[in-house]
Amino acid sequence: MKSKVAIVRCAAYEPALLDRSLAEAVELAPLPELRGASVLVKPNLLNASAPERAVTTRPELLAAFLRLLKARGAGRLTVGDSPGFHPQEAAGRRSGLREAAEAEGAAWVDFAEARELEYPEGRRVKRFSLAAALGEADLLVTLPKLKTHGLLRYTGAIKNLFGLVPGLGKSAYHLRFPDPGDFGAMLVDLALAARPAYALMDAVIAMEGRGPNNGRPRQVGLVLGSPDPLALDWAAASLIGYDPAGIAYLAEAAARCAAAGGPWIGGAADIEYPGLAPEGASPGRFELVGAAAGSADIFAAMLPGFAHRVVRNLASPRPFFDRRRCTACGACVRICPPGALELAAGADGRRRVAIDRGKCIRCYCCDEICPSDAIHLARRPW
Numbered sequence: 001m002k003s004k005v006a007i008v009r010c011a012a013y014e015p016a017l018l019d020r021s022l023a024e025a026v027e028l029a030p031l032p033e034l035r036g037a038s039v040l041v042k043p044n045l046l047n048a049s050a051p052e053r054a055v056t057t058r059p060e061l062l063a064a065f066l067r068l069l070k071a072r073g074a075g076r077l078t079v080g081d082s083p084g085f086h087p088q089e090a091a092g093r094r095s096g097l098r099e100a101a102e103a104e105g106a107a108w109v110d111f112a113e114a115r116e117l118e119y120p121e122g123r124r125v126k127r128f129s130l131a132a133a134l135g136e137a138d139l140l141v142t143l144p145k146l147k148t149h150g151l152l153r154y155t156g157a158i159k160n161l162f163g164l165v166p167g168l169g170k171s172a173y174h175l176r177f178p179d180p181g182d183f184g185a186m187l188v189d190l191a192l193a194a195r196p197a198y199a200l201m202d203a204v205i206a207m208e209g210r211g212p213n214n215g216r217p218r219q220v221g222l223v224l225g226s227p228d229p230l231a232l233d234w235a236a237a238s239l240i241g242y243d244p245a246g247i248a249y250l251a252e253a254a255a256r257c258a259a260a261g262g263p264w265i266g267g268a269a270d271i272e273y274p275g276l277a278p279e280g281a282s283p284g285r286f287e288l289v290g291a292a293a294g295s296a297d298i299f300a301a302m303l304p305g306f307a308h309r310v311v312r313n314l315a316s317p318r319p320f321f322d323r324r325r326c327t328a329c330g331a332c333v334r335i336c337p338p339g340a341l342e343l344a345a346g347a348d349g350r351r352r353v354a355i356d357r358g359k360c361i362r363c364y365c366c367d368e369i370c371p372s373d374a375i376h377l378a379r380r381p382w
């Protein structure tokens, strides 16, 4: 059976417009039965960014979605996420998401407490330690922001679920799976284990360029909804100009679903668009991430282990630190999974970031977290 993806226009974050667009989206691509069900809504709360930076899901969209869930008879509503670095309290306030959740009567839940979730079918991970709030809800909804991504090229409904891993537990997965292909396969395990019942994407203002944290806000004017998060990601990636089959983790998820007969699409032919189709909704030229890096990964994937690592290391962009912008806040040092960074005093006495090049695994967590846009990724020698 085909998966429906609703692509609906929504020009701005005005409550009346959002209410209308979201109602249309769930009319075209229906939500599951909600009557009396407790629902955990997981927006993208990457860090403590103001809404207009387009790093996080917009609070107005979260509020409209909570109104819709209530109108359809949902029971207890909870909202939460675990930012990569900043405390959840600070990120929730700064993004406006906590206030929006509480104003609509939803409980803002802390993801600090974890519970084991078994997934015996996992290819890379068979047991996850995920936010306890997941086990306490009947249904999970992923509420991503449409953005580019330095490591994975695209982030949406499936990647958003990585926030179910509490706090710095995320670093352990980067360390364990430094290769983007392996990391993506782990994400597919996680998404299949968590099994969101619906995905609703904020693509009113998306992020292009140096996502997921330092890109440019870009007006796209859409919301997307689907009970199939992979179908939604396939559609969203396609409408901004990617070939979704070239996004490694989306291709892996589709191949697995095709082999297993579900639960999601096995490829583009399995998607039905009851509203707009991606071609009709395209925002035009959108600055994407790393077609060249993707090609290098595909080439590298054909090589045996050691050669694979050498080719990928040579081809992957590296982090460079801009001394003029760096405030020596230390965030990148604390988040770097292999401990490749430190703050050291230079000859002028000023503290600056020093990198141990041999340790860097090119995970780009530093770039995701830098509040001063002081890190640039480039494919040139150190």
Ligand code: SF4
Binding pocket: 319, 335, 336, 337, 338, 339, 340, 341, 355, 359, 360, 361, 362, 363, 364, 365, 366, 367
């Ligand atoms: S320096 Fe940056 S890219 Fe390199 S391992 Fe550390 S966080 Fe990852």
Ligand code: SF4
Binding pocket: 321, 325, 326, 327, 328, 329, 330, 331, 332, 333, 353, 369, 370, 371, 372, 373, 374, 375
């Ligand atoms: S590079 Fe960015 S995150 Fe790292 S210390 Fe400088 S300002 Fe902070």
